Amino acid sequence: MRRVSEEDVKYVAGLARLNFSADELRTLTGELNRILQYFAKLNQVDTTGAPPTAHVLKVKNRFREDTVEPSLPREEALKNASTVKDGSFQVPQIME
Amino acid sequence: MRFDTVIGLEVHAELATATKIFCACTTKFGGAPNTQTCPVCLGLPGALPVLNKRAVEFCIRAGLALRCEIAKFSKMDRKNFFYPDMPKAYQISQYDLPLCRDGFLTLDCGKKIRINRIHLEEDAGKLTHSTGTERYSLVDYNRAGVPLIEIVSGPDLSTPAEAVEYLEKLQRILEYLEISDCKMAEGSLRCDANISLKPIDREELGTKTELKNLNSFKALSRALDYEIKRQSELLAAGQAVRAETRKWDEAKQQTLSIRSKEETQDYRYFPEPDLVPIELDPAYIAGIAKSLPELPDEKKQRFMADYGLPEYDADLITSAKRLAEFFEAVNAWYFNPKAASNFIMGELLRLLGEEQLKSAEIPVNPASFGDLLKLIDEGEISVSVGKQVFAQMFRTGAAPEEIIKAEGFKQISDETQLLAVINKAIKDHPQSVQDYLGGKEKAAGFLVGQIMRETKGQANPKLLKDLLHRELEKLKE
Ligand SMILES: [Zn+2]
Numbered sequence: 106m107r108r109v110s111e112e113d114v115k116y117v118a119g120l121a122r123l124n125f126s127a128d129e130l131r132t133l134t135g136e137l138n139r140i141l142q143y144f145a146k147l148n149q150v151d152t153t154g155a156p157p158t159a160h161v162l163k164v165k166n167r168f169r170e171d172t173v174e175p176s177l178p179r180e181e182a183l184k185n186a187s188t189v190k191d192g193s194f195q196v197p198q199i200m201e
Numbered sequence: 202m203r204f205d206t207v208i209g210l211e212v213h214a215e216l217a218t219a220t221k222i223f224c225a226c227t228t229k230f231g232g233a234p235n236t237q238t239c240p241v242c243l244g245l246p247g248a249l250p251v252l253n254k255r256a257v258e259f260c261i262r263a264g265l266a267l268r269c270e271i272a273k274f275s276k277m278d279r280k281n282f283f284y285p286d287m288p289k290a291y292q293i294s295q296y297d298l299p300l301c302r303d304g305f306l307t308l309d310c311g312k313k314i315r316i317n318r319i320h321l322e323e324d325a326g327k328l329t330h331s332t333g334t335e336r337y338s339l340v341d342y343n344r345a346g347v348p349l350i351e352i353v354s355g356p357d358l359s360t361p362a363e364a365v366e367y368l369e370k371l372q373r374i375l376e377y378l379e380i381s382d383c384k385m386a387e388g389s390l391r392c393d394a395n396i397s398l399k400p401i402d403r404e405e406l407g408t409k410t411e412l413k414n415l416n417s418f419k420a421l422s423r424a425l426d427y428e429i430k431r432q433s434e435l436l437a438a439g440q441a442v443r444a445e446t447r448k449w450d451e452a453k454q455q456t457l458s459i460r461s462k463e464e465t466q467d468y469r470y471f472p473e474p475d476l477v478p479i480e481l482d483p484a485y486i487a488g489i490a491k492s493l494p495e496l497p498d499e500k501k502q503r504f505m506a507d508y509g510l511p512e513y514d515a516d517l518i519t520s521a522k523r524l525a526e527f528f529e530a531v532n533a534w535y536f537n538p539k540a541a542s543n544f545i546m547g548e549l550l551r552l553l554g555e556e557q558l559k560s561a562e563i564p565v566n567p568a569s570f571g572d573l574l575k576l577i578d579e580g581e582i583s584v585s586v587g588k589q590v591f592a593q594m595f596r597t598g599a600a601p602e603e604i605i606k607a608e609g610f611k612q613i614s615d616e617t618q619l620l621a622v623i624n625k626a627i628k629d630h631p632q633s634v635q636d637y638l639g640g641k642e643k644a645a646g647f648l649v650g651q652i653m654r655e656t657k658g659q660a661n662p663k664l665l666k667d668l669l670h671r672e673l674e675k676l677k678e
Contacts, residue, residue, distance in 0.1 A: 120467060122283060159276040159298070159478045167477050168254035171218050174225035182238045182342075192234045193339035196285040198330055 109137045202437050204398040206429055207406055208358035212371060213349050214381040215324060215389040216259045222323045222348035223250030223293065223476075230387060234341035242346035244289030250475055252277070256348035257300065257479065258489060259380040260321045263350055264301025265490050266374050267316045274480050275300050277321070277473040282466050285340050286325035294322035294351075296470040300479070306354075306374075307498070308366050315355030324349050350381075356395065356406065361425035365418050368392055373497040377522045385417050392421055397442070398432045407432075408442040412456055414449045424449040427456055500525055508538035517546055521560035527567055535571030537578060544570070548588055552595045565594050573601040581605070582612050585658040614661040616668065622660070623669050626651045627676075637673055645669060 114134050118125055125133065176182075179192055188195040221228055224241035240248035264271050278296035299320035305313045326345040328338045352371065358364045372390060375381045383390040397409035412428060415421040427449075432442050447456040495503070497519050504515040504525070519525045524545065531541045553560065573594065577587045582605060593604045605611055613619055626648050627634055636644035648669060652660055 120281070120469065159274075159472050160474070162477055164477045165480045167251060168257065169220075169225070169251040171220050171253055171255035172225060173220050173227045176226045176237045176239050177243075179233070179236050182235050182243060190337070190339055192236075193329070193341050194235070194285075196338050196340055198336040198338045199285060 109134055109141060202433075203401050204407075204429075204433055204436065205401050206359055206425075207356045207397050207399060207409070208361075208364050208425060209356040209395045210352075210354045210358065210364060210367060211393040211395070212352045212354075212368065213324075213391040213393075214263075214352070214375050214383060216256050216348040216350060217379065217381050218253055218255045218259065218348055220253060221346035222253050222256050222321070223346055226346065228347045230389075232343050234339070235343065237343040238345070242288075243342055250293065252476055252479070253348060256321060259348070259378075260300045260319060260350050261481075261486060261489050262378045262380050262493065263352065263375060264304060264319050265486075265493055266378055266496055267301070267304040267306055267319065267352070267371075269301035269304030269316060269319060271481065271486050272298055272300055272302070272479075273483070274298065274478060276478040277476045278470045279473050280322075280468045280470055282468060284325070285338060286328050286345070288326065288342060288345060292323060292325070293473055293476070294470075295320035306367060306370055308363060308370070312357075312363070314357045314363075314367050317353045317355050319350050319352045322349050322351060323347070356397075361422045361429070364394065364425055365422050368418065368421060370497070373520065377494055377497055377500075379494075379522075388416070391416070394421065394425060396425060396428050396432070398429065398436060400436075407436070408444050410442065410444070410456075411446045412449060413446060413459070414451075416451075420449050420451060423454060424456055427454070431456065494522070497522075504528075508532065508542075510538055510542055514539075514542040514546060517550075518542060523560040523563065527560070527563050527565075530567035531570045531574070533571075534568045535575045537574050540574050540577070541570070544574070544587075544591060548591050549595070552592060564596075564598060565591075566598070566600075569594055569600050576601055576605070580612060580614070580661060580663075582610055583658055583660070583662050585653070586610050586612065589658070610657075610659060612661045613656055613659050614664055616664070619660060619665060619668055620672070622652050622655050623648075623665070623672055626655065627672060634673065634676065638677060645673065 111130050111134050114130055114137060115125075118130075118133075183189045183192070183194065186194045215228075216222075218228060220226060221242055224239050226237045226239050226242055229237065241250055261271055275295065275298045277293050279291045280294045280296070281291045283290050299318040301319035302317065304316035304319070306316060307313050324344050324347040326340050326342040328340055331337045331339075354367065358367055372383045372385075375390075376383050381389060385391070392415045394412040394415060395409045396412065397407040399405070399407045410428060410432070412424050415424055428447070435442055443458070445458050446460040448459045449455075450457050501512075501515045501519040504510050504519060505512060508515075510518070518528050528538075528541060528545060532538055549563065549565070553563070558564070570591070573587055573590060576582055577584055582590065586605075589608075590601050590604050590610060593599060593608075594601060597604075599607075630648060630651060633644045633647050637648075645666075649662075649665060652665060652669070653662075
């Protein structure tokens with residue numbers, strides 16, 4: 106089994122916009138590798154013929170009808186925003 | 202060096218459902234910012250999505266019309282990335298088990314363009330960027346969670362013209378299926394293109410670029426033209442094409458690099474735990490297949506065969522479903538397909554354009570229109586008067602007989618009355634008469650025009666011509 110390196114952890118943390126100290130990185134790398142060992146164990150099970158799992162529940166086909174219901178009043182929708190302007194959420198500019 | 206062009210299109214169409222894909226908020230376009238949101242589409246913690254049944258049905262309709270296989274087992278997945286227009290920091294989409302795959306669309310030349318997949322996903326909110334010195338963006342989440350289908354073609358398009366034809370046909374099909382408004386200007390139909398060049402003697406594909414911001418057919422065509430030129434110049438100079446995403450800049454009329462593929466995002470797709478899988482009953486799919494309307498190309502062929510329309514007419518009239526239905530309704534009442542087609546292509550489309558109406562909003566009663574064609578065929582009014590009557594029918598909704606009566610439009614078929622006007626024209630235009638007598642037959646046409654103007658187009662054209670010739674011939678003696 107390939108081991109997770111500190112670089113891997115740093116990369117994944119970066120994707121999640123998380124910053125860790127060197128100490129934290131070392132701890133997390135160890136923890137992640139221990140977790141992955143459980144998966145290594147699972148990988149030893151013979152799964153020939155078993156369909157891939159798409160969901161842990163056995164339930165399928167839960168749909169709603171296409172019927173409109175009232176939305177939130179705008180004040181409610183914007184209530185938790187850190188900055189609001191002209192009825193919109195204001196965010197730092199990000200342009201592609 | 203000579204190259205083959207390889208183009209594939211990714212088309213996003215907003216589905217015309219009443220509600221969003223995972224919540225009961227309305228999908229109406231143009232509401233005040235952030236008035237059409239709820240905990241689900243705002244991505245508030247603890248809110249749970251429930252899939253809109255009609256969105257699934259619409260996606261399947263598209264899949265069946267584009268000859269796809271419909272998945273018996275499908276699921277939704279999470280695509281993770283940070284962007285402020287996506288409040289959950291992930292988009293619910295489909296990854297490895299899309300609802301539809303392996304279809305095709307046929308171009309007019311008979312070439313089949315493969316459709317690799319059609320999947321269901323949610324739209325993002327809308328960002329408005331500040332223009333002043335203070336740099337910020339405003340987010341409106343009304344559009345967040347509106348259902349989309351993404352239709353991915355194979356790399357089978359060889360020219361910008363083929364790409365435009367493919368997109369036009371796709372737009373027409375989605376419109377016929379009544380599953381999307383398909384308005385490129387409003388963003389309910391959006392298109393990205395992948396394009397690469399390959400030296401003609403090589404097998405493997407070249408490095409492709411992805412083009413974004415193609416908001417019109419013209420933008421698609423021009424961006425592809427530009428990219429072919431740019432890439433072929435690079436390759437001819439022995440340089441490599443970079444794998445990157447480029448944006449079409451409408452003002453500069455060029456593509457600009459926005460992201461290199463090395464920075465490609467790692468989306469970490471995984472099955473969406475908040476939604477259960479979709480397992481469709483074959484009978485349900487068969488039911489949808491049965492409900493599909495006649496598709497644009499079939500309709501066009503039928504209009505050519507059954508109504509004897511020229512291909513140009515059939516193509517234009519079947520370009521919108523409602524227009525085609527209107528045409529059929531008119532002919533069911535009074536059968537003169539070519540006359541109906543001429544009026545539709547000339548008068549009706551012009552008037553709709555002037556009034557900025559859609560083909561679903563034709564204000565003319567098809568039976569009244571049929572009556573008008575009949576009155577023209579019976580010689581009650583001329584075609585040119587018919588056009589005036591039609592314009593009034595369009596504006597007022599009145600029946601043609603009423604308009605003809607009210608305006609005194611009835612065709613003048615009275616010989617004495619016509620002769621008076623003819624003789625006046627002969628007297629007023631001696632030069633034309635001289636020309637005619639001198640052998641210039643065309644001069645008679647000018648006189649006919651003058652008389653038509655004098656009679657406000659009401660002279661019976663056939664009788665007028667006969668009488669005019671008789672009078673002119675008399676002068677020869
Ligand atoms: Zn909502």
